[in-house]
Amino acid sequence: MIEKNAIVNSLDTMWVGRQIVCFEQTDSTNTQGKILVQNGAEHGTLIIADQQTAGKGRLGRTWVSPSGESIYMTLILKPDISVENVSMLTLVAAMAVVKAVEQLQITTDCMIKWPNDIVVNKKKVCGILTEMTTEQNQIQSVLIGIGINANTTEFAEEIREIATSFYKETGCQVNRETLIAEVMNQFEKYYDIFSRTQDMSALADDYNGKLVHFGQMVYLNDGNERKCVKALGIDERGALLVEDEQGSTQAVISGEISIRGIYGYV
Ligand code: BTN
Numbered sequence: 677m678i679e680k681n682a683i684v685n686s687l688d689t690m691w692v693g694r695q696i697v698c699f700e701q702t703d704s705t706n707t708q709g710k711i712l713v714q715n716g717a718e719h720g721t722l723i724i725a726d727q728q729t730a731g732k733g734r735l736g737r738t739w740v741s742p743s744g745e746s747i748y749m750t751l752i753l754k755p756d757i758s759v760e761n762v763s764m765l766t767l768v769a770a771m772a773v774v775k776a777v778e779q780l781q782i783t784t785d786c787m788i789k790w791p792n793d794i795v796v797n798k799k800k801v802c803g804i805l806t807e808m809t810t811e812q813n814q815i816q817s818v819l820i821g822i823g824i825n826a827n828t829t830e831f832a833e834e835i836r837e838i839a840t841s842f843y844k845e846t847g848c849q850v851n852r853e854t855l856i857a858e859v860m861n862q863f864e865k866y867y868d869i870f871s872r873t874q875d876m877s878a879l880a881d882d883y884n885g886k887l888v889h890f891g892q893m894v895y896l897n898d899g900n901e902r903k904c905v906k907a908l909g910i911d912e913r914g915a916l917l918v919e920d921e922q923g924s925t926q927a928v929i930s931g932e933i934s935i936r937g938i939y940g941y942v
Contacts, residue, residue: 677726679853686857691720692751692867693860699723701743703730705750706807706821712752713809713817719754724856731823734805739823740832746841747824747852751863754817757874759808762818763930764876764914766792766806767883768866769820773802774886775866776858782842782850787888789942790907790916791930794824795888798942799840801825822859826850838941877912884909888942894918895936896928907935 680698687693695718702708705723707730712721725748728741741748753765770792777786777794789795794802805821825841827849842850869878876883884890889907896903896918905918908925915927916935928935 678724678856680724682851682853683724683857683860686854686861688857688861689720689864692864693720693722693857694718695721697721697723699725701725701727701729704728704732704739704821705748706732706805706819709750709752709817709819709821710807710809713819717752717817719752721752722749722856722860723752724749732805732821733803733823739803739805741823742828745825745827745829745843747822747826747856749822749856751820751822751860752817753820753867755815755871757815759815761874762806762808762815763791764870765818765820765867766804766930767876767910767914768870768879769804769806769822769863770794771866771879771883771886772859772863773804773822773824775862776855777842779862780854780858782848782855783846785845786886788883788886789888790910790935791914795942796840796842796845798888798937798940799845800838800941801840801842801845824855824859826852826855873912875912876910876914880910880912889935889937892937897934897936 702725705725727743728748731739731741733739770788774786792804802824807819809816827843828841831839894907908917
């Protein structure tokens with residue numbers, strides 16, 4: 677079980693995680709987030725589960741969520757931003773995870789695979805699913821769902837090649853409560869910077885410094901078309917700038933196109 681008090685003791689925030697809802701088991705923290713929003717949950721409320729029975733991944737995938745070893749959490753935001761800016765909050769969350777891992781000295785090899793997968797040794801250690809609720813065509817809430825493979829020892833056959841955990845990569849157990857709190861501490865700091873400009877202009881350099889394929893050749897997957905391009909880093913809108921073989925630059929929007937490394941997942 678996750679110890680709420682241990683999280684609170686390591687929190688250094690004004691508003692993020694000041695309300696925490698902990699479940700021993702739930703369907704999905706994102707689903708619970710939507711229910712809490714309907715019941716008036718505050719900006720910054722954090723929902724955590726030790727186990728999820730219907731964990732959701734991106735693109736309708738399942739996020740396998742056994743008990744006792746990983747982190748499943750959703751942060752409820754009620755930002756005053758337009759719909760086009762919401763995807764940037766996912767990038768902000770990815771930066772918070774990487775910075776927290778660095779701060780706690782879990783590993784120095786924690787990087788971002790654009791837009792929002794966190795990788796260690798070129799394998800995925802964390803995924804982020806951002807969902808939104810609306811009310812009369814306005815954003816009511818943004819739910820940032822973060823799944824971190826902290827101490828996972830075994831992965832299903834289908835994902836074994838691309839997934840890993842901090843424990844598998846370092847041989848050290850991660851204290852889940854400390855990591856949850858530090859991700860929240862970092863998120864508040866980055867969110868405040870983001871809020872000032874409502875874009876990634878003040879954060880892009882930091883983000884690009886953590887991009888695992890910065891300056892490298894990657895495949896752009898656009899439906900059934902695959903193109904080999906050089907990844908140049910994100911712009912102030914959070915789009916990935918890529919250069920094709922003819923030398924022309926294109927800004928790729930997350931959600932429309934995915935990227936793959938030339939030799940595999942990264
Ligand atoms: C991905 O596919 O990479 C995103 C995975 C997101 C998983 C997290 S776990 C906590 C939250 N609740 C969910 O059901 N999904 C997200």
